[in-house]
Amino acid sequence: MPADYLPILVMVVVVVAFAAIALTLSAMTGPRRPNSAKLAPYESGMPPFGSARRRFSIKYYLTAVLFILFDIEIIFFYPWAVLFRQLELFGLIEMGIFIFVLLIGYVYVWRKGGFEWD
Amino acid sequence: MDLDPIVVTLIEALIKTIVVIIALLTAFAYLTLVERYVIAKIQSRIGPNRVGAIGGIALLQPIADAIKMIFKEDFWPAQADKIIYTIAPGIAVGTALLAWAVMPLHPSTEIFGYHIDFYIADVNIAVLYLLAIGSLGIYGIVLGGWGSNNKYSMLGALRSTAQMISYEISLGLALVGVLMLSGSLSLVDIVEKQSFIWNVVWQPLGFIIYFIAAVAEVNRLPFDLPEAETELVAGYQTEYSSLKFALFYMAEYINMLTVSAIASTMFLGGYQGPFGILPGVHWLILKIMFFIFVMMWMRGTLPRFRYDQLMGFGWKVLLPLALANIFVTAIVMVIFK
Amino acid sequence: MELIPFYFLAALGVIAALGVVMLRNPVYSALCLAVVFVSLAGLYVLLSAPFLAAAQVMIYAGAILILFVFVIMLLSPGSDPLKEELKWQRPLAVIFGVALVAQLALVIALAVLPPTRGPFTPELIAQIGSTQAVGASLFTDFLLPFEITSLLLLVAIVGVIVLAKKRQ
Amino acid sequence: MMLTVNHYIILSAILFSIGAVGVLMRRNPLIMFMSIELMLNAVNLAFVGFSRYLQSIDGQVFVFLILTVAAAEVAVGLAIIVALFRTRQTVNVDEANTLKG
Numbered sequence: 001m002p003a004d005y006l007p008i009l010v011m012v013v014v015v016v017a018f019a020a021i022a023l024t025l026s027a028m029t030g031p032r033r034p035n036s037a038k039l040a041p042y043e044s045g046m047p048p049f050g051s052a053r054r055r056f057s058i059k060y061y062l063t064a065v066l067f068i069l070f071d072i073e074i075i076f077f078y079p080w081a082v083l084f085r086q087l088e089l090f091g092l093i094e095m096g097i098f099i100f101v102l103l104i105g106y107v108y109v110w111r112k113g114g115f116e117w118d
Numbered sequence: 119m120d121l122d123p124i125v126v127t128l129i130e131a132l133i134k135t136i137v138v139i140i141a142l143l144t145a146f147a148y149l150t151l152v153e154r155y156v157i158a159k160i161q162s163r164i165g166p167n168r169v170g171a172i173g174g175i176a177l178l179q180p181i182a183d184a185i186k187m188i189f190k191e192d193f194w195p196a197q198a199d200k201i202i203y204t205i206a207p208g209i210a211v212g213t214a215l216l217a218w219a220v221m222p223l224h225p226s227t228e229i230f231g232y233h234i235d236f237y238i239a240d241v242n243i244a245v246l247y248l249l250a251i252g253s254l255g256i257y258g259i260v261l262g263g264w265g266s267n268n269k270y271s272m273l274g275a276l277r278s279t280a281q282m283i284s285y286e287i288s289l290g291l292a293l294v295g296v297l298m299l300s301g302s303l304s305l306v307d308i309v310e311k312q313s314f315i316w317n318v319v320w321q322p323l324g325f326i327i328y329f330i331a332a333v334a335e336v337n338r339l340p341f342d343l344p345e346a347e348t349e350l351v352a353g354y355q356t357e358y359s360s361l362k363f364a365l366f367y368m369a370e371y372i373n374m375l376t377v378s379a380i381a382s383t384m385f386l387g388g389y390q391g392p393f394g395i396l397p398g399v400h401w402l403i404l405k406i407m408f409f410i411f412v413m414m415w416m417r418g419t420l421p422r423f424r425y426d427q428l429m430g431f432g433w434k435v436l437l438p439l440a441l442a443n444i445f446v447t448a449i450v451m452v453i454f455k
Numbered sequence: 456m457e458l459i460p461f462y463f464l465a466a467l468g469v470i471a472a473l474g475v476v477m478l479r480n481p482v483y484s485a486l487c488l489a490v491v492f493v494s495l496a497g498l499y500v501l502l503s504a505p506f507l508a509a510a511q512v513m514i515y516a517g518a519i520l521i522l523f524v525f526v527i528m529l530l531s532p533g534s535d536p537l538k539e540e541l542k543w544q545r546p547l548a549v550i551f552g553v554a555l556v557a558q559l560a561l562v563i564a565l566a567v568l569p570p571t572r573g574p575f576t577p578e579l580i581a582q583i584g585s586t587q588a589v590g591a592s593l594f595t596d597f598l599l600p601f602e603i604t605s606l607l608l609l610v611a612i613v614g615v616i617v618l619a620k621k622r623q
Numbered sequence: 624m625m626l627t628v629n630h631y632i633i634l635s636a637i638l639f640s641i642g643a644v645g646v647l648m649r650r651n652p653l654i655m656f657m658s659i660e661l662m663l664n665a666v667n668l669a670f671v672g673f674s675r676y677l678q679s680i681d682g683q684v685f686v687f688l689i690l691t692v693a694a695a696e697v698a699v700g701l702a703i704i705v706a707l708f709r710t711r712q713t714v715n716v717d718e719a720n721t722l723k724g
Binding site: 003004005006007008009010011012014015016018019020022023025026027030031032033034043044060063064066067070071073074077078081082083084085088089092093095099106108110115116117 | 124127128130131132134135136141188189190191192193195197204205207208209211212215216217220228238239240241245246247249266267268269276279280283284286287290291294295298300301303336357360361362365425426428430433434437441444445448449451452455
Binding site: 457458461468469472473475476480481484485488491492495498499501502503504506507510511514515519522523526527529530544545547548549551552555556559560563568569571572573574575576577580585588589592593594597600601603604607608610611614615618619 | 625628629630631632633634636637638639640641642643644645647648649651652654656657658660661664667668671672674675676677678679680681683684686687688690691692693694695697698699701702703704705706708715
């Protein structure tokens with residue numbers, strides 16, 4: 001029932017308020033003595049060069065894509081798991097086929113070096 | 119005086135929420151102290167012993183730390199994206215706290231004829247709720263790193279995100295075995311069904327996979343590459359100061375408590391005592407303390423992974439093991455039922 | 456009583472949706488989209504579909520949008536150029552949008568909804584659990600779409616590897 | 624006033640239109656893609672709304688399958704945008720107007 005989720009909504013409101021108060025308090029207390037050296041990006045004492053928003057390795061992107069595709073697998077596993085006592089052998093076979101097809105993709109990614117970081 | 123039942127629910131939820139948040143913040147404050155002691159002992163040196171020391175234990179140290187943090191200068195780096203830089207720590211700590219909305223802490227009891235449930239909400243998707251909130255927590259780190267506009271922060275955030283999403287899959291799959299046994303996604307149901315035998319007996323592999331993946335999720339040693347001091351200064355936190363830094367720190371420790379509580383609830387019977395002896399919140403706290411101690415011990419003794427080893431381990435070892443665990447559980451359940 | 460959370464979530468969703476299409480910085484757009492996803496998840500809870508709400512946050516906000524953020528950072532395109540090559544495009548898009556709203560409103564106003572009522576009342580869903588209800592249907596009535604989904608995911612995995620690993 | 628299916632359908636129509644305008648108005652393929660996701664979500668909301676009204680679980684199962692299709696679509700779509708960017712060094716769709724590789 002939606003009413004069961006009301007306490008979670010209450011907690012969301014309290015937590016948002018807590019974060020907002022903490023961030024405001026942080027901005028209000030303490031000294032304010034900015035200078036250009038302090039506001040420059042920290043690069044271990046070296047003079048900073050270039051912007052940090054540069055392009056990074058495609059590997060991170062590939063990891064995120066693989067994550068999405070396997071996250072879908074999790075979301076299919078959960079309803080299957082809670083129903084497993086009813087589905088029994090039938091459930092095992094249908095999930096077996098589903099995972100088998102995905103495993104082909106997994107092996108393909110492995111063979112193509114998709115899990116290697118160099 | 120008769121109150122509308124919805125108003126009663128709201129007031130009850132508000133009180134519970136505030137109690138839980140205060141308890142978590144206190145636990146966070148003292149965990150930082152305990153951690154410094156444990157690491158000091160492991161490395162055979164003296165920990166903090168100055169502020170309000172009683173028998174060498176500085177009980178006032180966390181309060182001193184907090185006051186110091188509040189009165190530190192809070193600044194916005196010149197090139198930072200002001201809005202995103204500011205809200206990122208809020209997102210991190212908010213999602214960390216919200217996970218506790220579904221955690222059952224103690225069996226329901228009657229106190230002065232008034233029925234009290236020791237959880238904020240009992241919903242029948244609790245396990246999925248935890249995963250969903252956990253995946254939102256990634257935003258705090260990725261936005262913090264991007265918003266700072268610092269090379270260390272950016273790299274730390276990227277590494278952290280890639281690591282967390284990689285291990286999140288094994289984390290989610292490790293819990294599937296428990297769900298197959300209990301047939302429910304409600305944490306209250308899952309705990310109640312363990313009054314006789316804990317799930318870890320049937321799911322030892324699932325338990326180990328969960329614990330390893332959880333340590334990686336909270337970026338603790340040996341998986342703390344996102345903030346490997348020798349390479350990345352402090353990772354995504356590099357540019358942060360004052361309370362904003364404290365909020366990130368808080369999120370990290372609360373996440374440690376959360377994954378320990380989930381491990382206790384899903385595998386070790388939550389608030390259930392062994393063989394049903396005196397179930398209660400003290401059992402849950404003991405179990406959480408146990409996991410926290412193991413994590414501190416690992417920090418004190420283990421060296422750090424290399425990044426390629428870390429990602430390879432998650433994708434090539436843990437993921438297939440978690441899948442194998444599910445199918446072995448399924449086959450055993452089909453044969454013996 | 457359900458109207459208060461509905462209007463709150465609906466307003467949040469619409470404001471955030473406007474943010475997605477109006478803001479110049481793609482990271483802000485992505486953040487607004489996350490708010491839309493979460494507010495829709497809240498609406499799903501109101502509609503007795505909490506399983507979908509959790510799946511929505513996990514897949515859309517926790518996975519798909521993280522990928523968007525990654526790509527924004529990967530390409531670091533900055534803000535949109537202010538210069539428009541096709542000057543008439545923007546006003547025309549707004550006119551089209553208004554026309555679309557008018558048309559949809561007309562259709563909704565004229566529509567006669569069928570009175571068919573299935574067995575799945577909110578009470579029944581709460582009793583058997585929304586995850587179990589969706590799962591029971593998915594793993595029996597929708598068995599074929601379920602298995603075909605795995606093929607779709609396989610094609611996506613192969614496609615991504617081919618596209619991303621090109622010329623290395 | 625009661626909360627009816629019409630509330631959800633109207634909200635869904637509004638979100639869908641905002642998404643459609645976004646696709647037509649913006650030149651950044653990433654934001655256009657996000658607008659498409661917005662339209663997809665608006666349709667999902669209509670599905671769940673009707674599922675509740677008709678008291679049938681089918682609408683929810685559809686949305687669940689749409690989630691997976693959307694994930695596959697985003698994975699491949701963004702891979703194409705990344706590939707486009709690598710060949711052309713731009714993310715403005717107006718400059719991707721020739722079908723040469």
